[in-house]
Amino acid sequence: MKALKFMKIDYIKTKQQVMFIPVFLLLIAAIMIAPDSDVPNYSAVVPFCYMIFMMTIFSATPFGSCRKEETGFLQLLPATTWDRVAGRFLYGVSLMSIAIVFGIAAVEIYRILGFEMNAMDIPLCMIVLAVGILIMTAEYIFFYLFGENTSQNLLGIVRTVPGMCFFFVTANLSKEIKKDSEKMFQIMQVVGEHLKTIGWVSIAVAVAALIAASVFCAKVTDKKDC
Amino acid sequence: MELLEVRNISKHYKNFSLENIDFVLPKGYIMGYVGQNGAGKSTTLNIITNICKSTEGEVYVDGVTCKENALHYKECIGYIGGDFYYPHNFTVKNIRGLLKNFYTTFSVEKFDEMLGKWKLSDKMKVKDFSQGMKVKLMFASVLARETKLLVLDEATNGLDPVVRAEMLKLLQEYIADGERSVIFSTHILSDLEQIADYIYFIHDGRKVLYDAKDELLESYLLVKGERRAITQQLQRELIGIVDNAYGFEAILPSDKADLLTNEFHFEKPTIDEIVIHYIKDKE
Numbered sequence: 001m002k003a004l005k006f007m008k009i010d011y012i013k014t015k016q017q018v019m020f021i022p023v024f025l026l027l028i029a030a031i032m033i034a035p036d037s038d039v040p041n042y043s044a045v046v047p048f049c050y051m052i053f054m055m056t057i058f059s060a061t062p063f064g065s066c067r068k069e070e071t072g073f074l075q076l077l078p079a080t081t082w083d084r085v086a087g088r089f090l091y092g093v094s095l096m097s098i099a100i101v102f103g104i105a106a107v108e109i110y111r112i113l114g115f116e117m118n119a120m121d122i123p124l125c126m127i128v129l130a131v132g133i134l135i136m137t138a139e140y141i142f143f144y145l146f147g148e149n150t151s152q153n154l155l156g157i158v159r160t161v162p163g164m165c166f167f168f169v170t171a172n173l174s175k176e177i178k179k180d181s182e183k184m185f186q187i188m189q190v191v192g193e194h195l196k197t198i199g200w201v202s203i204a205v206a207v208a209a210l211i212a213a214s215v216f217c218a219k220v221t222d223k224k225d226c
Numbered sequence: 227m228e229l230l231e232v233r234n235i236s237k238h239y240k241n242f243s244l245e246n247i248d249f250v251l252p253k254g255y256i257m258g259y260v261g262q263n264g265a266g267k268s269t270t271l272n273i274i275t276n277i278c279k280s281t282e283g284e285v286y287v288d289g290v291t292c293k294e295n296a297l298h299y300k301e302c303i304g305y306i307g308g309d310f311y312y313p314h315n316f317t318v319k320n321i322r323g324l325l326k327n328f329y330t331t332f333s334v335e336k337f338d339e340m341l342g343k344w345k346l347s348d349k350m351k352v353k354d355f356s357q358g359m360k361v362k363l364m365f366a367s368v369l370a371r372e373t374k375l376l377v378l379d380e381a382t383n384g385l386d387p388v389v390r391a392e393m394l395k396l397l398q399e400y401i402a403d404g405e406r407s408v409i410f411s412t413h414i415l416s417d418l419e420q421i422a423d424y425i426y427f428i429h430d431g432r433k434v435l436y437d438a439k440d441e442l443l444e445s446y447l448l449v450k451g452e453r454r455a456i457t458q459q460l461q462r463e464l465i466g467i468v469d470n471a472y473g474f475e476a477i478l479p480s481d482k483a484d485l486l487t488n489e490f491h492f493e494k495p496t497i498d499e500i501v502i503h504y505i506k507d508k509e
């Protein structure tokens with residue numbers, strides 16, 4: 001219950017950002033549909049990918065906007081360290097949930113507009129969500145290990161890491177495809193056949209990692225001074 | 227009965243150590259916690275408020291440690307720092323909501339009454355407040371709930387004399403019922419002279435003096451005179467000899483007053499003078 005109160009503090013602190021989230025999400029949904037408007041089969045994966053990527057960036061904001069004195073004050077509030085850390089994790093999870101709700105709403109709107117959804121979209125979106133949660137979890141662990149009152153510079157660097165990883169992975173993936181396209185095709189085929197299972201497993205792994213990370217971060221914070 | 231018990235707390239940093247700080251503060255009293263910048267005042271107060279953890283020792287507030295009962299411990303303490311600790315984009319309305327959410331004893335009526343008295347606007351962002359307004363807001367947020375111990379870390383520094391006097395009056399009202407106490411660190415020692423009942427003087431992380439203020443003032447004499455009149459025995463007893471245009475100035479334990487001859491002039495020192503001469507002596 002107290003974790004929710006700490007989540008509320010983060011929402012007030014990042015009010016300006018929160019007000020822009022729906023605008024960004026609507027823009028993503030609108031921009032992604034526009035170039036493909038003549039295609040009857042529309043993939044929801046790309047816009048959802050953008051939404052989740054945006055949320056991983058926004059979820060780190062409370063760390064950068066926190067001064068040392070503020071952390072001290074939060075420590076003084078009658079609650080446990082676990083409440084405080086769980087509140088921050090809930091903030092991140094709630095942002096992800098907003099992206100999910102917007103994603104589902106956008107897909108429904110596309111459907112009303114006459115677009116058909118690809119059967120592979122849901123498991124692919126699940127994998128995207130799982131990757132987003134894992135990135136957010138890694139960022140939170142980093143911030144709790146190296147200081148809650150992160151400077152804007154460090155925050156900027158950490159925020160660019162997921163994007164850099166994305167380009168690194170795609171660049172290497174295309175290299176691998178060129179090298180041995182046959183093998184890659186086989187792998188993709190296997191992945192395609194088990195996509196649903198992979199989607200569920202990846203979500204389960206991400207949620208388990210998130211819960212474990214929140215417990216770990218609470219323990220780390222408990223031992224550290226503000 | 228003791229409201230605050232600090233039992234041999236130590237804290238070790240790379241370049242600084244706080245060593246064996248030990249004192250008690252009974253209910254209904256104000257303690258002045260004094261020392262130079264970097265002496266360890268804020269570290270001690272941060273350990274008391276549990277903002278940072280001690281390497282050794284325990285702190286009891288109202289009979290419990292933070293480990294034993296974190297919620298009661300934190301509810302008991304009201305903290306006001308020299309730096310404003312609410313997020314800068316918060317409005318007074320946000321702060322009222324936050325305190326109401328977290329503290330069971332927070333009274334919205336009391337809070338609003340103080341805001342009205344100090345003319346603090348509900349809709350203004352706190353980043354637009356002056357230093358005086360920020361301190362008043364921190365006082366209002368602490369005094370609007372049922373705390374037992376006020377911890378003030380240089381809270382009145384930077385305030386004009388009128389606001390400072392107002393805040394000191396508030397502190398005296400706060401302890402008036404004999405059930406609550408204040409621990410107060412400041413550089414403005416004249417403030418302590420006015421309101422403190424106990425003085426704890428710390429230097430370089432270690433205790434130098436700890437006593438009731440009146441006892442402390444009675445225990446020392448401020449001695450002035452010419453250097454050549456100082457005997458070897460007196461030299462050993464004088465604390466923090468400072469040369470000036472008229473000779474020297476130092477403090478002397480009152481029980482050594484028999485060492486003073488007619489060549490010396492002596493008077494009752496202020497807290498300020500005791501502290502300055504002790505620091506001079508340590509240097």
